[in-house]
Amino acid sequence: MEATMQISLLQMLEHATLTVKIVLVILAAMSLGSWTIIFYKLIQLNMAKRDIAASMESFQAADSLAAGLRVLELQSKSTLFGIGKRGVDEYRRLRHNAASGKQKSHVAMDNLRRVLRQGVSEELNRLSASLSFLATCANAAPFIGLFGTVWGIMHSFHSIGMAKTAALAAVAPGISEALVATAIGLAVAIPATVAFNFFRGMMAGLESELVSFAGAFLNHVEREGVSTGQSVSSEDMF
DSSP states (O other): OHHHHHHHHHHHHHTSOHHHHHHHHHHHHHHHHHHHHHHHHHHHHHHHHHHHHHHHHHHHHOSSHHHHHHHHHHTTTSTTHHHHHHHHHHHHHHHHHHHHTOSOHHHHHHHHHHHHHHHHHHHHHHHTTTHHHHHHHHHHHHHHHHHHHHHHHHHHHHHHHHHTOOOHHHHHHHHHHHHHHHHHHHHHHHHHHHHHHHHHHHHHHHHHHHHHHHHHHHHHHHHHTSSOSOOOOGGGOO
16 A cells, blocks of 8 residues: 555656646755754764863863863864864963053953853854754745645646536546645655754753853953953853
8 A cells, every 4th residue: 555655646746747846856955955954963063062061071170271271272173162262362462461551451351251252152153054944944845835736736727627627536636746745845844843943952052051161261261360450250241
């Protein structure tokens, strides 16, 4: 029976109109692209989650900022390395300016906040790349499939009018071919929607970890006294 259904589905696709076939090709390409992104993001975000957790633990266990930065330097592929490197470069400039008296303490810390915030934003943008495609598939695929269905039904009724018959045997095949487009559109949209929402949840967790790292970095800076006389809370940084 399953083989019969497969043959019937293939026969319906063969007799579909050119417009419906183009719609099905578009949906097939969207499905292939979305599943590729889903598997890639599963690997990428899970690896990032493990890397952030390990790097964060090592950084917080370090006795000083320099020791923590050496840990990140050894883990150059870590998700935190880019943020840490930005912070290090700004930290060095702040120390130089603070030593020469060229910059006030609150201005220095504001600069460091902005640099760390920019680093967190860029890392989040990198990790969330391609998720917009999943959102597009989730929103657009059902409507693309519906367009194919409507077009197929219009063609079926036109054929019925030309044949001057309204028998079910004449109507059913064309409508069945058209409804395949809607079914495939839903088959593309449902996994994309589930995956997009799942990855958004993962991104929220990663964002929290990155912000925590930026706060820990700033805490190290405050304790080691890149500037004096101005207490700054890491909670105000974002």
